Amino acid sequence: MVNKSRTYQLGNRAVRRMGYGAMQLAGPGVFGPPKDRSAALAVLREAVESGVNHIDTSDFYGPHVTNELIREALHPYPSDLVIVTKISARRGKDGAWIPALSREELTQAVHDNLRNLKLDVLEVVNLRSMLNVHHPAEGSLEAPLTVLADLQRQGLVRHIGLSNVTPTQVEAGRRLCEIVCVQNFYNVAHRDDDKLIDTLGAQGIAYVPFFPLGGFTPLQSSTLSNVAARLGVTPMQVALAWLIHRAPNLLLIPGTASVAHLRENLVADQLTLSPDILSELDGIATERH
Numbered sequence: 159m160v161n162k163s164r165t166y167q168l169g170n171r172a173v174r175r176m177g178y179g180a181m182q183l184a185g186p187g188v189f190g191p192p193k194d195r196s197a198a199l200a201v202l203r204e205a206v207e208s209g210v211n212h213i214d215t216s217d218f219y220g221p222h223v224t225n226e227l228i229r230e231a232l233h234p235y236p237s238d239l240v241i242v243t244k245i246s247a248r249r250g251k252d253g254a255w256i257p258a259l260s261r262e263e264l265t266q267a268v269h270d271n272l273r274n275l276k277l278d279v280l281e282v283v284n285l286r287s288m289l290n291v292h293h294p295a296e297g298s299l300e301a302p303l304t305v306l307a308d309l310q311r312q313g314l315v316r317h318i319g320l321s322n323v324t325p326t327q328v329e330a331g332r333r334l335c336e337i338v339c340v341q342n343f344y345n346v347a348h349r350d351d352d353k354l355i356d357t358l359g360a361q362g363i364a365y366v367p368f369f370p371l372g373g374f375t376p377l378q379s380s381t382l383s384n385v386a387a388r389l390g391v392t393p394m395q396v397a398l399a400w401l402i403h404r405a406p407n408l409l410l411i412p413g414t415a416s417v418a419h420l421r422e423n424l425v426a427d428q429l430t431l432s433p434d435i436l437s438e439l440d441g442i443a444t445e446r447h
């Protein structure tokens with residue numbers, strides 16, 4: 159069971175800090191159907207039964223696959239469940255990630271998410287920058303963000319977030335519309351956004367680290383393993399607990415296609431790490447990986 163007393167504001171909903179990211183439920187390369195559909199549905203149902211009320215997804219996972227699984231497993235949705243999606247890409251026939259940022263493509267993406275999730279309004283939509291597919295790159299997001307703000311005014315989108323962005327883009331975005339969250343690559347070993355996290359915290363904006371466990375190649379660190387052994391928990395639980403301790407505005411969305419891993423991950427927010435352990439873990443970012 160996740161810790162229900164640990165919450166942070168996401169738009170106008172308080173969500174529990176331990177959430178779930180659905181990307182790993184699609185097939186290999188986040189393309190096509192899951193290898194075990196009933197296991198994927200079981201993961202989603204168990205996440206919500208365990209108290210998760212924040213699920214991250216996108217219609218370009220599969221494409222359509224994770225949204226269809228979420229709908230099948232969980233619709234009609236519990237009233238407190240916040241499903242966050244993202245737009246800005248489409249998938250090629252070979253699984254390629256292709257930028258899709260025209261007004262027509264963004265509008266289509268919002269409607270695809272609404273249909274496949276069976277929702278009338280999307281609670282939070284992240285505009286994911288595709289200026290560089292792999293990491294944040296400077297450049298204007300004004301045109302696509304203006305489209306998303308128009309879709310918000312039409313009542314199709316309740317709140318807007320940004321993903322794969324720089325601090326400059328967050329500031330520019332906030333001048334165009336309210337930004338309720340930023341979703342970037344961050345974990346105990348990859349800490350480019352340390353300063354941004356603190357800035358957003360002071361502004362009451364949630365920061366949602368993607369790849370909290372390292373992504374497709376989960377984190378490997380002797381420090382993580384040593385701390386985990388001393389505490390009698392797993393390295394992945396320590397990595398998640400470190401994020402919970404890092405700042406109150408961090409919302410976690412670890413991904414897994416395994417019920418066993420899900421159970422392991424969801425209890426990580428019950429762990430208390432001492433100041434000595436936290437400073438030991440702070441050293442991981444400067445280790446060689």
Ligand SMILES: NC(=O)c1ccc[n+]([C@@H]2O[C@H](COP(=O)([O-])OP(=O)(O)OC[C@H]3O[C@@H](n4cnc5c(N)ncnc54)[C@H](OP(=O)(O)O)[C@@H]3O)[C@@H](O)[C@H]2O)c1
Pocket residue numbers: 178179180181182214215244286321322341342367368369370371372373374375376394395411412413414415416418419420422423
């Ligand atoms: N905005 C963006 O650009 C962006 C990019 C990437 C991801 N995301 C979002 O962020 C979420 C989280 O990222 P992610 O799922 O890619 O990466 P992640 O949470 O860092 O790690 C997932 C990987 O760790 C493994 N894993 C999970 N729990 C484990 C455990 N307890 N022990 C050992 N291995 C474990 C998973 O494999 P198993 O399935 O075998 O457990 C999977 O290979 C995604 O689901 C997605 O919603 C957003």
